[in-house]
Amino acid sequence: MPVPARRLPSWAWVSGLTVGAIAAVVVLTVQAEQGPRPAATATATRPSPSASASAAPTPSKPAPAAVPDGSGTGRRIVYSLGERRVWLVDASDSPRRTFTVWPGTVDPDPGTYTVGTRTDATTGSDGVEIEHVVYFAAKSGVNIAFSAAVDGSSPPPAAAGTQTGGIRMKSADGSALWTFGTAGTKVTVVK
Structure with missing residues (x-):
């Protein structure tokens, strides 16, 4: 004798669909956070009184920061202490990427260094989980490295009197520097 099929109650279907939709939104959100982020510019253009109604304003895009003079030539990472900015420069002296950073309390002296040790992930001196750690200098017993917080x-x-040598950056910038800054890559520090 055949057994009649049991039907799931409608609340079970609605709950299942809701959980699936929430999971999809979470996955898309995580993917969006890991992707490139557009930079907002605060430029506003006003049409002149003689402008036609069909003329659309052309927003001006700020030029990327130029690689500092005196930073050397060839493939290198350039770090400007004053601008708190890093450039990844290719062998033809063209900047491939530039971004701002948060320096630690101990700055490397201006000069030329090379990437030495690299660590995929560890805990920073401030207790924060960090990744893509690229060491290139030491000063006053403090190791100086580029890194990004995992979160x-x-x-x-930094607490008063604490010496930190971590030069932190956004996650996407940390990934780019990790890929670019292999062992032996030249690092130029400028004022």
Whole structure:
């Protein structure tokens, strides 16, 4: 004798669909956070009184920061202490990427260094989980390295008297520097 099929109650279907939709939104959100982010510019253009109604304003895009003079030639990472900015420069002296950073409390002296040790992930001296750690200098017993917080946050303010050598950056920038800054890559520090 055949057994009649049991039907799922409608609340079970609605709950299942809701959970699936929420999971899809979470996955898309995570993917969006890992992708490139557009930079907002605060430029506003006003049409002149003689402008036609069909003329659309052309927003001006700020030029990327130029690689500092005196930073050497060839493939290198350039770090400007004053601008708090890093450039990844290819062998033809063209900047491939530039971004701002959050320096630690101990700055490397201006000069030329090379990437030495690299660590995929560890805990920073401030207790924050960091990744893509690229060491290139030491000063006053403090190792100086580029890194990114795993959670993407900026570093907390250092406690008074604490010496930190981590130069933190956003996660996407950390990934780019990790790929570019292999062992032996030249690092030029400028004022």
